[in-house]
Amino acid sequence: MEELMSTEEIYDRLKDCIINGDKKTVVEVADTGLSQNLSPMELIDKMTDVMKEVGEKFECGEAYLPEMVKAAEAWKVAVAFLEPKLPEGQTAQKKAGRIVIGTVQGDMHDLGKNIVVAFLKTVGFETMDVGIDASPSKLIDAAQEFNADIIGASALLTTTMPYQGSIIEHLEARNLRDKFKVIVGGGPVNQEWADEIGADGYASDAAKAAKLCTRMIDG
Numbered sequence: 001m002e003e004l005m006s007t008e009e010i011y012d013r014l015k016d017c018i019i020n021g022d023k024k025t026v027v028e029v030a031d032t033g034l035s036q037n038l039s040p041m042e043l044i045d046k047m048t049d050v051m052k053e054v055g056e057k058f059e060c061g062e063a064y065l066p067e068m069v070k071a072a073e074a075w076k077v078a079v080a081f082l083e084p085k086l087p088e089g090q091t092a093q094k095k096a097g098r099i100v101i102g103t104v105q106g107d108m109h110d111l112g113k114n115i116v117v118a119f120l121k122t123v124g125f126e127t128m129d130v131g132i133d134a135s136p137s138k139l140i141d142a143a144q145e146f147n148a149d150i151i152g153a154s155a156l157l158t159t160t161m162p163y164q165g166s167i168i169e170h171l172e173a174r175n176l177r178d179k180f181k182v183i184v185g186g187g188p189v190n191q192e193w194a195d196e197i198g199a200d201g202y203a204s205d206a207a208k209a210a211k212l213c214t215r216m217i218d219g
């Protein structure tokens with residue numbers, strides 16, 4: 001991209017790219033920003049603000065899920081491009097906390113979990129995604145290794161939901177219950193279920209999950 005753009009134009013175009021989920025152009029615009037002496041951090045911050053707006057729109061029903069997924073993907077690609085350009089020792093954002101997340105044992109659904117991961121990253125969480133079909137031990141071992149603050153468990157099937165409860169039972173049996181907050185989510189899951197199994201939190205979508213986790217860390 002050869003043309004000279006004002007800072008405001010660069011920011012406007014970044015915003016359009018995120019909102020439209022334009023993975024290709026977002027990198028070009030970010031690169032133009034760099035060549036015009038905007039710092040990688042400024043550019044990341046700007047795009048993250050847009051992601052937060054998209055999350056809020058989704059929460060109040062003004063944006064739909066595919067739009068949110070596309071926006072999160074564009075954000076991810078742009079941050080992956082900018083992060084290596086940050087000065088040594090600087091990370092994309094102040095780290096909010098650490099979370100290990102996975103889809104529970106017996107369950108292969110991961111679209112929702114992946115969106116939650118993308119959103120947690122936009123609010124500064126370091127995430128470790130253990131993938132699908134994750135046993136309680138797999139999640140807990142990963143949380144210990146990663147020194148996580150939070151364990152997140154996704155379940156989309158009524159037959160696999162009980163494994164969310166098993167995570168808490170395993171933590172208790174291993175005397176680790178106080179070490180991690182446990183949050184749960186997924187299609188059939190609700191607050192009542194979270195209370196029943198003794199989880200620390202529940203969220204019905206990715207934007208709410210990001211807020212929930214931020215609240216847990218901030219106290």
Ligand code: B12
Nearest residue numbers: 107108109110111112152153154157158185186187205206
């Ligand atoms: C896509 C899909 C599949 C895909 C999964 C692809 C993938 N990579 O994920 C495939 C085809 C593989 C599949 C397989 C099956 N599926 Co299916 N599947 C669906 C479908 C259509 C959409 C699920 C989805 O992705 N939703 C979109 C995402 C974004 O929403 P979400 O997962 O709820 O996530 C959001 C929130 O819940 C929350 N969230 C999610 N996780 C977490 C975690 C935490 C910690 C937090 C805080 C929040 C949170 O944030 C997310 C983003 O906002 C649903 C129907 C439906 N409309 O829900 C059926 C559905 C879930 N499947 C169902 C079934 C029965 C199956 C199969 C058993 C079918 C079969 N007989 O083979 C298999 C099971 C395989 C297995 N062992 O898991 C049933 C479940 C019924 C039940 N009550 O148990 C459903 C409801 C369809 C139906 N009406 O019958 N499925």
